[in-house]
Amino acid sequence: MSDTSLPGRLAWSGLKDAGNGNREPLARAVIAGLMVVTLTVMLASLATGPIAVPVLDLLPHMAAYFLGDLDGAPEGISLRDWIVVMDIRLPRVVLGALVGAALAVSGAVMQGLFRNPLADPGIVGVSAGAGLGAALFIVLGNAVLAPVMALLGIYAVPLAAFGGGLITTLLLYRIGTRGGITSVATLLLAGIALGALTGAMTGLLVYVADDHQLRDLQFWGLGSLAGSNWDKVLSAAPIILAMLVCVPFLARGLNALTLGEAAASHLGIRVQRLKNLSIVLVAGATGASVAVSGGIGFVGIVVPHLLRLTMGPDHRFLLPAAALLGASMLIAADTLARTIVAPAEMPIGIITAFAGAPFFLWILLRKRGLTGL
Amino acid sequence: MFHQKMPDAVPLTPDLVVDGVSVSADKVPIVRDLSFKATAGEVLAIIGPSGSGKTTLMRAMTGEMAYRGTISLGGPEVRGLAPEVLACVRGVLPQASQISFPLNVSEVVGLGLIDGQRDRQARKRRIAEALGRVGLSGFEGRTYQDLSGGEQQRVQLARVLCQVWEPLDPVGAPRWLFLDEPVSSLDIKHQYQIMRLARDYAINGGGVVAVLHDLNLTAAFADRVLVMRDGEGLAFGLRDEVMRPELLSVTYDFPLECLAVAGARPVIVPAEDKA
Incomplete structure (x- = not known):
């Protein structure tokens, strides 16, 4: 995993706490540092692989290409390098960044909404629900659902995943919340039940799936960015980017919500609207991520928690920082996944689970007096 | 949720009017046909058994x-007012306040600054001033969860004051x-x-x-009861019409008496405790 605190650490002593409790300068420094880290990780990932590519030399040409000043491969650059970067690694890095940001921000928003640091789309079954939605279209897309598939094109699978995630999140919220109070125990247990149920339904689909579809279904178990291409980027990007643009508007409300729903409402927050918007955004971003990369776990737990430890829980800073750290962590994990056992590939979910599951346990053990559990 | 500036002021009269109000929870009536009027400039205490x-x-x-x-808060009906309008007119201190994430004291109090004040120095000053009023100067950097119950309650009050x-x-x-048992976990000072x-x-x-x-606290600070x-x-x-031992004894179903000591405010005590 990328070390995120280096740029921050230099300024640490001066910023940690000036005695007045103002953590804003620290938070800004962390975000600035994370921007540098994200860019560095992206470049490193582009350069890394079976073929080493001089990415820095390619950068000006890539800029020219995306600005429309260049069609096809530039002169003076090996065609092989160009194709490796533009058609294989760049879509994968971009998709990793989108998915990582979406998962981490979804986790942060969900934790704010449920007022608990253990809420995460992967753990409470939202990813499983999204997976079911996507599996429906992958397996039945050429049969019963063919007309819908024809209508929605590459967006069919992400939209189905979004629908699955949305329904699961709404169900969870209805089950877990009584009289405005969300019980975390009920929530986690309901999440397990819903996850098992949707998993069983996905399992049923396996029986009717053909070989090719089976392979597509398989990768949801652990998640993978293998098979990234520009089509996948284009299908996921609109939903995820829309979520990333909307989410800063939730920050003030989520901050007030740390006091509880009643107190947030006393402070002038329209709590119901905040909840609705959060649920739609989380379901959308999770659905889009699951559709293109399967169920990558624990990013949504680890990233927000690390950031809260570093710079405090203020959502105005936590949400953008989570997007950056989530993106760089997932790209780093993916780079590891595709190099560690090269030429084979490891599902990225294995790496995030290895890093994330012990972390989850650690949070559990540290927080014995867990609020509301 | 998105508002940054104060909404236009609502025309207000000085009174909080409660007229024929009934409240039910899950169809069980909790408050029945209650009417009274509170006036700004006064402290109204609500007392009664649990x-x-x-x-x-x-x-x-x-x-x-x-x-x-x-229920009208100086004119308009409360149920028709948007949360962001109400928030500019009244602050509420709830009975107990759990916070879900480790915010520090200045961040909690800062949540009360809802007027979109951008000037960081002004925000800081207001937070410090509010903390000073509740006797918690210098607590800005402390984590809310690490404070005692009484300190947490005072931090919440500072937040409401900011609002x-x-x-x-x-x-x-x-x-x-609006203060719901504001002093329940505080020491006498x-x-x-x-x-x-x-x-x-x-x-x-x-x-x-x-x-x-606390009946004696009520007797000491309330204008109306x-x-x-x-x-x-x-x-x-x-206050003096209502805080009579006979009425309070009936209210609490417990014998109470007024203990008068020369030169001091009469104290309400349980009847059997009178020496």
Whole structure:
């Protein structure tokens, strides 16, 4: 995993706490540092692989290409390098960044909404629900659902995943919340039940799936960015980017919500609207991520928690920082996944689970007096 | 949720009018046909045994619970007011406040600064001032969860004070403080400190409505008292009219007496304790 605190650490002593409790300068420094880290990780990932590519030399040409000043491969650059970067690694890095940001921000928003640091789309079954939605279209897309598939094109699978995630999140919220109070125990247990149920339904689909579809279904178990291409980027990007643009508007409300729903409402927050918007955004971003990369776990737990430890829980800073750290962590994990056992590939979910599951346990053990559990 | 500036001021008169109000929770009536009027510039105490509907009434008045009847906060009906409008008119201190993430004290108090004040120095000053008023100067960097119950309650009060800092709004209409058992977890020094603060808020033109359990604190600080029992208003009036041992004994179903010592305020004590 990328070390995120280096740029921050230099300024640490001066910023940690000036005695007045103002953590804003620290938070800004962390975000600035994370921007540098994200860019560095992206470049490193582009350069890394079976073929080493001089990415820095390619950068000006890539800029020219995306600005429309260049069609096809530039002169003076090996065609092989160009194709490796533009058609294989760049879509994968971009998709990793989108998915990582979406998962981490979804986790942060969900934790704010449920007022608990253990809420995460992967753990409470939202990813499983999204997976079911996507599996429906992958397996039945050429049969019963063919007309819908024809209508929605590459967006069919992400939209189905979004629908699955949305329904699961709404169900969870209805089950877990009584009289405005969300019980975390009920929530986690309901999440397990819903996850098992949707998993069983996905399992049923396996029986009717053909070989090719089976392979597509398989990768949801652990998640993978293998098979990234520009089509996948284009299908996921609109939903995820829309979520990333909307989410800063939730920050003030989520901050007030740390006091509880009643107190947030006393402070002038329209709590119901905040909840609705959060649920739609989380379901959308999770659905889009699951559709293109399967169920990558624990990013949504680890990233927000690390950031809260570093710079405090203020959502105005936590949400953008989570997007950056989530993106760089997932790209780093993916780079590891595709190099560690090269030429084979490891599902990225294995790496995030290895890093994330012990972390989850650690949070559990540290927080014995867990609020509301 | 998105508002950054203060909404246009609502035309206000100095009164909080509660008229024929009933509140039910899950179809069980909690408050029945209650009417009274609180005036800005005064402290109104609501007393009564546990389960008499004090907190429910409070939650109706703050716009948190649906009610039948009329509750008007200086003119407009409370149920019709948007949260962001209400938030500029009244602050609410709830009974207990759990916070879900480790915010520090200045961040908690800063949540009360809802007027979109961007100037960081001004924000900092206001937070420090509010903490000073509740006797927690220098606590800015402390983590909320690490504080004692009483300190947490005072931090919450500082947050509420930030929200309705000026007892009068720019056009001179009063703002309101709703305090639900504001001193329940405080030691006696801080009980008096907080109640003085509430009284100062009223003296400067604001309205204060407080649910209290301590009869002597009520006698010391309330201008008017509403006595509740079984969801109904048993008595409402000026403090000295209401705080009579006979009435209170009936209210609490417990024999109470007034103990008068020369040169001091009469004290309400259990009857059998009289030496």
